[in-house]
Amino acid sequence: MRQRTQTAYAFLTPYLLIFLAFWIWPIINSFWLSFLNTRSANWTFNPRMTWGRLLVDPAFANALQNTLVILVIQVPIMIALATVLATLLNSPALKVRGLFRFAFFAPVVVGEVAYAAMFRLLFNEFGIINKMLAGIGLTTIPWLSDPNAAMAVIIIALTWRWAGYNAIIILAGLQSIPEDVYEAATLDGVSKVRQFFFMTLPLLKPVILLCVVLSVIGTMQLFSEPFLITNRGGPGQATETLGLFLYRQGFNAFNFGYASAVAYTIAALAIAISLLNLWLGRERE
Template sequence: MPTQPTLDAAKRLGPSVHRSTDSGEAEHGSRPRRRRKFGHERRRAALLLLAPSVIHLVWWIGIPVVATFFLAFTDYDVLANTVAFNGLDNFQEIFSDPTWNASIWHTVVFTFFTVPVAMAIAVVLALLLNVKMRGSAWYRAAVFMPHVTATVAIALVWMWMFEPRLGVVNTMLGWVGIDGPVWLADPDWALTAVIIVSIWKGIGIKMLIYLAALQAMPEDVYEAARIDGASQVRQFFSITLPLLKPATFFVLVVSIIDSFQAFDQLYVLTPDGGPDNSTTVMTYEIYRTAFKEFNMGAACAQSVVLFVFLLVLMLISRRLTGKEDDVR
């Protein structure tokens, strides 16, 4: 049985023990509130930081895309500022236009020759520049330089190079006994000249992406292949190409989008769609329909067709280069 001093001490300590217990519970209860407040402040700060990008995305991309799809089914008079729904009349109009149908074919040909050729050359250059050698940084910068050079400046230089009498291209062809054509003024060769310029200009960025992918590859895989006696060619097809699949998918998608949206180099090299509309592509025809003929409804319908083309090509390229799990 406790003694009287012990009972007196317990009575004296009791209120303080209760106060400490209550303060501990209050402290533990305030921590979740502080965490919730801190989390709310972080979310608010994140929303404030994202707000300019979201506003820019909605205002300059989201609203124009929605407006394009809406106006594609209307007769929009820009000068009178009137809109009248006309169903599929704009699509019937553009597909009955031989110039628009020719522009689709020119865009497909331009993409078909520009993208795979530039990608193949970029892979070869990346393999060559991935080797440790003296001055490799200068070679990489030289290959990448056309990508960061102004398109108008590149087009003007190539216009001089394609000059039929004094141009570098025909002069070099004359050395081997070939009479060069009138490149940019010949309907049979104008698109070929534009394709050559586009391939040369687009190699740099593709090479840089492939070079980064090559430098990230594990070296132990190649060491194991060399121990097994695999040749350089076998290593390239069995190791390098499969490991380049994610980079190939990215380069392919970006290149197709860039080719279907090509405008500036064609506009400078071959104004007004080239001789006999031989270099008229979909983007230039959209520009001409909208800002020269002021037929905004038809131009929006052409833009929708271009979007569908890109969407289908993206799905095909994804199927060709592998599923999403393989790309990661």
């Protein structure tokens, strides 16, 4: 038995070493770094230059605000859309269900760069979206150069990419609700719409909460879309998110101490917002 345990650990050791070196150590080290002034030749303990700066840095406040705006607008829209999609996918009237399921899930497996390039083309000043707007007689929108429009593009892109993914999770939740509960409600004279609001939604609550928490964590770390689609958080810093701000501080300015403090702030916010969601959605006895 001992021999067998040793063998198991021997096989695990290479992974554990890498895990230690590239996961655990950076996490610990960055916490220490977050207290150091890394802008001088000799790194010195000076939390005022890192944690203190968070409170007064307008660029950080801007990134935080942008991230929260995306969170507050995009996550609810996407989850609502995902719930509707899941309900439609679950409908017995739907034909070629497998095809639809694949189609909605497909955006997740498309490469980030490819999808970002597509969105840049679609929302380009001379792109197809503006062509369509002009075609139906509306004014065109400078999607990537107007701050609000650029934010909208980010939200649309995120929703396109992740709504199907969440719909598939919610669909699994829907399929776990037994059919005869709905039959009982039908016999009770409860309309389909009321069945949805008074039965389906409450029964889906745990699954929807899971989706919200996953989306909150994802949004707090948001990086690729503003980096790739709106060209590093442009126009100006209009779509700079916390993830992008962290990248700029760490790998453009090489201010590792400040970047570490930002990283810990992102993690703390993600945990706090997720816990708030779980608390709001808790089962009340």
